[in-house]
Amino acid sequence: MWVICIRMPVGSGLVAWPMNYKTGWPLQETIIKKYRAMIRTFTYIGWSLFWLLIWDVIVTVDFMLYLERKITLPSMPLTLLGSALVVLTSFRNTSAYNRWWEARTLWGALVNNSRSFARQVLTLIDDEGELNPVKAVLLRRHVAYVECLSAHLKGGDCGEDVTAMIPREEYDRRRRSNNFPNDILNESAAIISAEYKAGSLDSIRLARLESTMVEISNCQGGMERIANTPLPYPYVTFPRLFITLFCIIVPIGLVETLGWFTPLASTVVGFMLLAIERIGTDLQSPFKASEHEIQMKALCANISGNLNSMLRDASEKQR
Secondary structure, eight states, X not given: OEEEEEEOOTTSOOEEEEEETTTOOBHHHHHHHHHHHHHHHXXXXXXXXXXXXXXXXXXXXXXXXXXXXXOOOOXXXXXXXXXXXHHHHHHHHXXXXXXXXXXXXXXXXXXXXXXXXXXXXXXXXXXXSBOOHXXXXXXXXXXXXXXXXXXXXXXXXXXXXXXXXXXXXXXXXXXXXXXXXXXXXXXXXXXXXXXXXXXXXXXXXXXXXXXXXXXXXXXXXXXXHHHHSOOOHHHHHHHHHHHHHHHHHHHHHHXXXXXXXXXXXXXXXXXXXXXXXXXXXXXXXXXXXXXXOOOHHHHHHHHHHHHHHHHHHHHHHHO
């Protein structure tokens, strides 16, 4: 259902735009959103879809205009090959999605454990009159830890901005380290141990903090296992190879029946198969840059916002 929306831009008169009653968006914005979604859908496959369309057109034109001795393929082998291909691709995509979902689950657990760690640091470590400065140090270090972990999982280097949360000399040691996020976590554990020796917390509270840090370390280990253990080679190569061969064969098998409509039908079938293959390729590497990558930057920003808010509230209560 569409209604008329009256807009009044600055420096102009009244302007009436049709509005979608369900979404509340003007017709113009709705059309733009749908157009962008359509472009994003087709460009997701990339040049493979374009070359597939060119191949379908070449086969059709050659068969309809130039080929004197018609070459036909029986439909049964093509049907069996397509069915087997769907089963193989679905099996691979299921394994890839399980990896992606496990990675997302581990990041969700890391977010929860980060909040628990911040809460325990703020409540279990004793203060002396005002807020213990070690608490702010530990929370800043944890934000640096998750940001460095994100870069570590991507195979990159954490940026200079983490020097605002950890000492510069510690940051400079990252190139000599085999696992810099783990080093940050170990140094945080050393700071907590020093507080225990100074009498700011007892052995029971120390054990509780250590238990939370073990959970954080387990999350990191699970993510590293996914990042460092790719799917077996046949899982990646065979679906891509067989889909390519199938897309080449399909127009040859359909052109006698569909004629000039072959490029339309063959391209649609190929588009679906190529999309399924591309989705599986993206999901199998959840930390690498792709359309479906784990949004680690947003998760790190969420952890940072939670910890800063908790620290700010604790500081205000001490005043």
